[in-house]
Amino acid sequence: xxxxxxxxxxxxxxxxxxxxxxxxxxxxxxxxxxxxxxxxxxxxxxxxxxxxxxxxxxxxxxxxxxxxxxxxxxxxxxxxxxxxxxxxxxxxxxxxxxxxxxxxxxxxxxxxxxxxxxxxx
Amino acid sequence: xxxxxxxxxxxxxxxxxxxxxxxxxxxxxxxxxxxxxxxxxxxxxxxxxxxxxxxxxxxxxxxxxxxxxxxxxxxxxxxxxxxxxxxxxxxxxxxxxxxxxxxxxxxxxxxxxxxxxxxxxxxxxxxxxxxxxxxxxxxxxxxxxxxxxxxxxxxxxxxxxxxxxxxxxxxxxxxxxxxxxxxxxxxxxxxxxxxxxx
Numbered sequence: 001x002x003x004x005x006x007x008x009x010x011x012x013x014x015x016x017x018x019x020x021x022x023x024x025x026x027x028x029x030x031x032x033x034x035x036x037x038x039x040x041x042x043x044x045x046x047x048x049x050x051x052x053x054x055x056x057x058x059x060x061x062x063x064x065x066x067x068x069x070x071x072x073x074x075x076x077x078x079x080x081x082x083x084x085x086x087x088x089x090x091x092x093x094x095x096x097x098x099x100x101x102x103x104x105x106x107x108x109x110x111x112x113x114x115x116x117x118x119x120x121x
Numbered sequence: 122x123x124x125x126x127x128x129x130x131x132x133x134x135x136x137x138x139x140x141x142x143x144x145x146x147x148x149x150x151x152x153x154x155x156x157x158x159x160x161x162x163x164x165x166x167x168x169x170x171x172x173x174x175x176x177x178x179x180x181x182x183x184x185x186x187x188x189x190x191x192x193x194x195x196x197x198x199x200x201x202x203x204x205x206x207x208x209x210x211x212x213x214x215x216x217x218x219x220x221x222x223x224x225x226x227x228x229x230x231x232x233x234x235x236x237x238x239x240x241x242x243x244x245x246x247x248x249x250x251x252x253x254x255x256x257x258x259x260x261x262x263x264x265x266x267x268x269x270x271x272x273x274x275x276x277x278x279x280x281x282x283x284x285x286x287x288x289x290x291x292x293x294x295x296x297x298x299x300x301x302x303x304x305x306x307x308x309x310x311x312x313x314x315x316x317x318x319x
Contacts, residue, residue, distance in 0.1 A: 025258050064294075066296065069262065087233075089233040121255060
């Protein structure tokens with residue numbers, strides 16, 4: 001049985017594994033990570049801890065976000081100078097965005113929102 | 122009127138060609154088929170647990186959005202045939218005629234910038250429902266994207282970049298893949314990096 005931290009590590013690796021394997025969807029990788037069983041335990045703080053240990057994964061998530069071609073969803077991008085933005089694009093009514101000074105914190109927030117959105121889809 | 126207009130996938134042989142009633146029934150069938158196709162878009166595959174796609178079967182509407190995922194049981198309507206259909210009393214004919222692809226503008230770039238700019242300009246953009254996108258492999262995503270780009274090229278759209286590009290080598294991800302493909306097809310960056318020109 002994977003620990004919650006193992007699951008968080010597997011979740012953080014998803015964009016890298018998605019690119020490397022090529023024959024598997026994000027949705028399948030999320031299922032393989034075990035996140036569905038641990039989604040209550042794997043919170044933003046735990047994801048942030050994993051990212052701080054391996055901050056190069058932040059770049060993977062930035063590229064993952066900018067490569068999305070969905071009609072709606074969460075995004076993570078560089079905002080104003082020295083700011084990072086996590087937001088949602090959809091209809092006018094549900095657009096929202098948050099600004100962060102620190103990119104690891106922003107990335108962790110984005111990851112949690114993104115995997116929750118896909119888990120619930 | 123040429124017979125092929127009624128010999129398509131709707132089974133035109135079921136009705137007399139010149140019957141007024143026949144035209145109306147055909148029209149209603151076509152409308153029902155269109156509504157069925159649109160209604161089944163959002164999560165047909167998610168609901169079925171499908172995690173593999175034959176993107177060659179996909180169709181897109183005139184904004185670039187996915188309009189018919191594989192498996193949607195709807196007849197294929199050849200858009201170029203629609204303007205020629207003579208349907209007395211069929212009030213929807215003009216709106217079907219407006220689906221014929223026209224040259225226009227397409228926006229490419231990074232998510233979500235390209236969506237925002239396309240909305241502002243009323244331009245086409247490539248996008249797929251998130252639940253479907255997340256269930257596609259990298260290869261399937263690119264196949265769908267390339268199909269959209271090929272249609273854009275055939276229409277001769279103006280190509281606008283939501284994120285100006287000075288040096289293609291500094292671009293990453295799907296946007297880089299789109300730029301590389303279009304450059305292979307004979308396009309080049311405009312001097313200010315906001316467009317692709319031929």
